[in-house]
Structure formats: structure tokens, C-alpha cells
Amino acid sequence: xxxxxxxxxxxxxxxxxxxxxxxxxxxxxxxxxxxxxxxxxxxxxxxxxxxxxxxxxxxxxxxxxxxxxxxxxxxxxxxxxxxxxxxxxxxxxxxxxxxxxxxxxxxxxxxxxxxxxxxxxxxxxxxxxxxxxxxxxxxxxxxxxxxxxxxxxxxxxxxxxxxxxxxxxxxxxxxxxxxxxxxxxxxxxxxxxxxxxxxxxxxxxxxxxxxxxxxxxxxxxxxxxxxxxxxxxxxxxxxx
Amino acid sequence: xxxxxxxxxxxxxxxxxxxxxxxxxxxxxxxxxxxxxxxxxxxxxxxxxxxxxxxxxxxxxxxxxxxxxxxxxxxxxxxxxxxxxxxxxxxxxxxxxxxxxxxxxxxxxxxxxxxxxxxxxxxxxxxxxxxxxxxxxxxxxxxxxxxxxxxxxxxxxxxxxxxxxxxxxxxxxxxxxxxxxxxxxxxxxxxxxxxxxxxxxxxxxxxxxxxxxxxxxxxxxxxxxxxxxxxxxxxxxxxx
DNA sequence: ATATCAAATTGGTATAGACAACTATATAAT
DNA sequence: ATTATATAGTTGTCTATACCAATTTGATAT
Numbered sequence: 001x002x003x004x005x006x007x008x009x010x011x012x013x014x015x016x017x018x019x020x021x022x023x024x025x026x027x028x029x030x031x032x033x034x035x036x037x038x039x040x041x042x043x044x045x046x047x048x049x050x051x052x053x054x055x056x057x058x059x060x061x062x063x064x065x066x067x068x069x070x071x072x073x074x075x076x077x078x079x080x081x082x083x084x085x086x087x088x089x090x091x092x093x094x095x096x097x098x099x100x101x102x103x104x105x106x107x108x109x110x111x112x113x114x115x116x117x118x119x120x121x122x123x124x125x126x127x128x129x130x131x132x133x134x135x136x137x138x139x140x141x142x143x144x145x146x147x148x149x150x151x152x153x154x155x156x157x158x159x160x161x162x163x164x165x166x167x168x169x170x171x172x173x174x175x176x177x178x179x180x181x182x183x184x185x186x187x188x189x190x191x192x193x194x195x196x197x198x199x200x201x202x203x204x205x206x207x208x209x210x211x212x213x214x215x216x217x218x219x220x221x222x223x224x225x226x227x228x229x230x231x232x233x234x235x236x237x238x239x240x
Numbered sequence: 241x242x243x244x245x246x247x248x249x250x251x252x253x254x255x256x257x258x259x260x261x262x263x264x265x266x267x268x269x270x271x272x273x274x275x276x277x278x279x280x281x282x283x284x285x286x287x288x289x290x291x292x293x294x295x296x297x298x299x300x301x302x303x304x305x306x307x308x309x310x311x312x313x314x315x316x317x318x319x320x321x322x323x324x325x326x327x328x329x330x331x332x333x334x335x336x337x338x339x340x341x342x343x344x345x346x347x348x349x350x351x352x353x354x355x356x357x358x359x360x361x362x363x364x365x366x367x368x369x370x371x372x373x374x375x376x377x378x379x380x381x382x383x384x385x386x387x388x389x390x391x392x393x394x395x396x397x398x399x400x401x402x403x404x405x406x407x408x409x410x411x412x413x414x415x416x417x418x419x420x421x422x423x424x425x426x427x428x429x430x431x432x433x434x435x436x437x438x439x440x441x442x443x444x445x446x447x448x449x450x451x452x453x454x455x456x457x458x459x460x461x462x463x464x465x466x467x468x469x470x471x472x473x474x475x476x477x478x479x480x
Numbered sequence: 481a482t483a484t485c486a487a488a489t490t491g492g493t494a495t496a497g498a499c500a501a502c503t504a505t506a507t508a509a510t
Numbered sequence: 511a512t513t514a515t516a517t518a519g520t521t522g523t524c525t526a527t528a529c530c531a532a533t534t535t536g537a538t539a540t
Contacts, residue, residue: 009522009523009524010523010524011523011524030357030360035489035490035491036490036491037489037490037491045524045525046524046525046526046527047525047526047527048288048524048525048526049523049524049525051491051492052523052524054491055295058456058457059299061457064360064456064457064458065456065490065491065492066458066490066491066532066533067490067491067492067531067532067533068489068490068491068531068532068533068534069489069490069491069532069533069534070489070490070491070533071490071491072360074457075357075360085478085479178479179477179478179479180477180478181475181476181477181478182475182476182478183473183474183475184424184446184473184474184475184476185446185469185472185473185474186426186427186444186445186446186447186467186469187426187444187469188428188444202442204426204427204428204444205426206424206425206426207426227426229425229426229427232425233423233424233425234423234424234425235421235422235423235424236421236422236424236476237419237420237421237422238325238419238420238421238422239325239418239419249492249493249494250493250494251493251494275519275520275521276520276521277519277520285494285495286494286495286496287495287496287497288493288494288495288496289493289494289495291521291522292493292494305521305522306502306503306520306521307501307502307503307520307521307522308501308502308503308504308519308520308521308522309502309503309504309519309520309521310503310519310520310521311520311521391532391533
């Protein structure tokens with residue numbers, strides 16, 4: 001594993017070697033790896049050099065140190081945090097389910113006062129109102145009402161909104177969603193919602209309101225969703 | 241800047257000192273900082289100790305190294321600490337409410353299999369179990385059960401957990417929470433929860449499970465909360 | 481059996497020194 | 511003027527050692 005005459009630094013060779021053992025499963029998550037002194041003696045290298053290799057792996061999240069106990073393979077997976085700014089379709093696929101959409105209604109309405117404020121348009125200006133039933137593996141999972149200013153996406157059709165609206169926006173309209181705020185709250189299903197979602201009236205549901213914004217801060221859409229609590233949990237990873 | 245008789249490690253003192261100089265603007269972005277040997281001689285400490293301090297700052301994105309040239313203050317700004325990674329107390333104050341806590345129970349229990357996995361401790365190892373009723377403006381708003389490995393915070397007391405645990409952790413224990421995952425789901429209150437929260441059985445509640453991690457990826461705590469849906473909405477801002 | 485203490489083991493901090501690799505600059509040779 | 515060459519300064523790698531701090535283990539006393 002270690003070649004002292006290689007042009008590659010020793011710490012780097014050891015680092016890659018340990019990483020490989022983890023990735024091949026020769027070292028299991030949670031398992032204690034040999035102590036620093038053990039590596040040092042086994043390959044006849046300085047303990048400080050071993051520490052340099054292990055330090056890097058700790059920084060990369062592969063290993064966890066515990067003073068007095070040992071160094072362990074991390075249990076938490078290394079993964080790119082998909083920051084939650086995903087479309088319904090992406091979200092469902094990430095959960096291993098097949099997304100589906102049934103358009104319940106598609107029309108334009110004059111913006112109410114509240115909506116106008118949130119979308120930064122004049123009160124009464126035309127906005128799309130899109131009601132959709134969202135499916136996961138052919139079963140209802142959420143009810144959505146989306147509002148989008150007509151001026152931003154002039155030629156929206158029912159066909160488009162039956163697919164992935166986000167992909168259409170980004171690919172065809174060259175608009176990029178830059179940020180969003182989401183508000184989540186717990187509630188219980190009302191009669192009309194329960195019927196569409198095929199649950200009982202009074203069953204728990206998760207209400208999510210998402211406001212999405214473009215690069216320049218212009219609001220793109222407001223979406224109010226009602227998710228079946230028995231089929232949907234919202235997960236978010238945060239770092240600082 | 242360096243006190244050799246301080247209980248704080250020398251590399252840590254230097255690290256904080258340099259960081260402070262950057263944040264105060266005494267070292268400007270792009271500027272070359274003194275060389276490793278210079279720090280070493282100036283404070284009469286070993287160059288390897290200087291390297292440890294600088295390494296950490298490089299890993300944190302404050303500095304950039306260039307072999308043969310020097311070490312420079314990074315031009316790109318450090319990401320502003322945390323949106324959403326707030327303590328209950330911070331959260332409540334941000335909402336204009338006065339936070340309060342009533343400790344319902346405080347004990348140590350052996351970690352269950354699931355908990356051991358999540359906290360990265362051995363099954364059966366002692367963990368604190370802290371049950372708290374959270375108040376906002378003197379009224380119940382949430383029920384919390386937190387689990388923390390005893391080994392990480394050896395001398396936790398009931399007095400401490402009746403205040404802000406996070407502030408205690410960061411200020412007194414020198415542990416920094418680096419990331420967290422949160423899972424939110426809607427549910428309805430069971431009898432025992434309803435009584436404590438002063439709501440009706442079957443009323444909607446928001447369940448939040450938060451897993452917090454330290455800098456090295458070590459899990460610090462698992463917190464399961466039950467929030468009154470009528471008094472609490474979860475809001476998050478996301479950017480990409 | 482249980483509690484206590486001591487030893488062994490582990491990672492954490494720190495030192496002093498050496499040489500390599502790279503960059504920039506000054507100097508000398510062409 | 512241009513091109514080598516030396517040299518001084520930088521970070522990068524590595525060694526060998528020492529002691530500290532936290533934890534586990536095992537022996538011992540009760």
C-alpha cells in the first residue's frame with residue numbers, strides 16, 4: 001500500500017488506501033480503524049504522517065476521531081446535499097417514486113390583493129391559476145394550486161403544466177429560479193381535499209406554501225400544496 | 241495574542257487570532273499574510289503548530305495557500321452562518337415571542353439500537369434523555385425529547401437544560417454545530433401530548449425531528465418535537 | 481460482586497529539524 | 511539585451527520524540 005520511493009507523498013498514498021478500503025467495504029461504517037501508532041509501525045512511517053492522512057479523511061467526512069477511543073468510519077454518508085430547491089418531479093424521483101400529474105383546472109384570473117403583493121404585480125393583473133393533483137406511483141400524494149404572472153410566461157398551456165413546469169421554465173424560457181421560501185404547517189384534510197387525496201376527512205396533512213424567485217428577485221410563482229401526511233415527510237439538510 | 245500557559249491550545253489561539261484579524265479587516269482579502277516561519281519566530285512556537293492553525297483556516301475557507309509564494313486571505317466571503325439552524329430560543333425571539341422551558345424529565349438511559357446508530361455511540365451506551373415543554377409567551381407551543389451522548393457533554397445538569405442548551409454547548413463546551421437534518425411531518429395529537437400542549441386530542445401537530453452534527457460529523461443530538469400547529473409554522477429560505 | 485486504583489491504549493498538542501518543490505529576484509555570463 | 515545561474519524566501523513533506531488528555535482494561539482491595 002505504501003511505496004516510499006513513489007513520487008506521490010506518503011500521506012497521500014495512505015489516505016487513498018484507507019479511502020479505498022472504506023469504499024470497498026473492507027472497513028465498515030462505525031468500525032474502528034487501526035490506531036495511528038499501528039499504521040505508523042506497520043508501514044514504518046512517522047505518526048505525524050499518518051495523522052496527516054487521517055486528518056484529510058476526517059475533513060472529508062470519511063472518518064470520525066474520538067480521543068481515547070479510536071478513529072471510526074463515519075456512519076453518515078458522503079452526499080451532495082440537494083438543497084431542497086427541487087421540483088416535485090425531482091423530489092419524487094429522489095424518493096424512488098414515479099411522479100405523475102393530473103391537471104384539475106387551468107385558467108387565468110385577476111390577481112387578488114394578497115397575490116399581487118406576493119408576485120409583485122398590480123392588483124387585478126392576469127395570473128395563471130393551475131390546480132393539479134400530484135401522484136406518486138399512480139397514487140395521490142398532494143394537491144397543488146400554483147399562481148404565475150402571465151406576463152412572465154406568456155404562452156403557457158395545459159400540456160406544459162401537465163409535465164414538469166420547472167424544467168420548462170429553465171430550459172425553454174431561460175429563466176433560472178434562484179431562491180425560494182417555504183412555509184410548512186400541519187393541518188387536517190377538509191372534505192374536498194380528502195376526496196381528491198383519497199383520505200378521510202380530518203386526516204393529517206402537511207401544508208406547504210412555496211414562493212419562488214428568479215435571479216433578479218422577481219417572484220415567479222406562489223404554490224400552495226396539501227400533502228398527505230401518511231405518504232410525505234419533508235426533509236431538509238442545513239449547513240452553516 | 242499567544243499565551244503559552246493558557247489551557248487553550250496554541251494553534252487554536254493563533255487560529256482565532258488570525259481569523260479575527262481577517263474579520264476586523266486588518267488583513268484584507270487577497271493580501272499575503274506573514275509566512276509560517278515569521279509567525280513561528282514572532283511567537284516562539286514551532287512551525288508545525290503554525291501550520292495546524294493555518295490548515296484549519298484554509299479548510300474553513302479563510303485562507304488560500306500557494307506553494308513558493310505565500311498564504312493569502314481568501315477573496316470570496318465566508319458563508320454567513322446559518323439560515324434555519326437556530327435554537328428554539330433564537331427561533332422564538334425572532335418571532336417576537338418570549339421563549340420559556342419547563343423540564344419534564346432529565347435522566348440518562350442506555351441507547352437503543354436506532355438511537356445508537358443515529359448518535360454514533362455503542363448500543364447501550366448512556367445518553368441523556370431530556371423531555372421539555374417549550375413555551376412561547378408563557379403558553380405551551382411544543383413538546384421536545386432530546387437525546388445527547390453523555391460522553392460528549394459529561395456534566396450536563398437540569399439547570400443547564402432549562403436554559404438554552406445550544407448556547408451552553410457553543411460557549412462553554414467549545415463545540416460548534418456544523419450541520420443538521422430536519423424531517424417534518426404532519427400528525428395529530430395523541431392524548432398525552434394534547435394534555436401537555438393544552439389542545440384537543442386529534443388536533444393537528446407538526447412533528448419535527450432534528451439531527452445535529454458537529455464539525456467533524458459527530459452527531460451531537462437527536463431531538464423529536466411536537467409543535468402545536470395552531471401556534472407554529474416552519475419557515476425556511478433556500479438559495480442555490 | 482463491587483468499588484477503586486493503576487496501567488495500557490488511544491488520539492491531541494507541540495517541538496526541532498531536515499530536505500524537497502516552487503517562485504521571485506538579483507547577478508553573472510553570453 | 512537576453513539568457514543562464516545562483517540565492518533567498520515560500521509552502522510541502524517527513525521524521526523522531528515527548529508529553530498531555532480521555533478512555534478502556536485489568537488487577538486489587540473491600
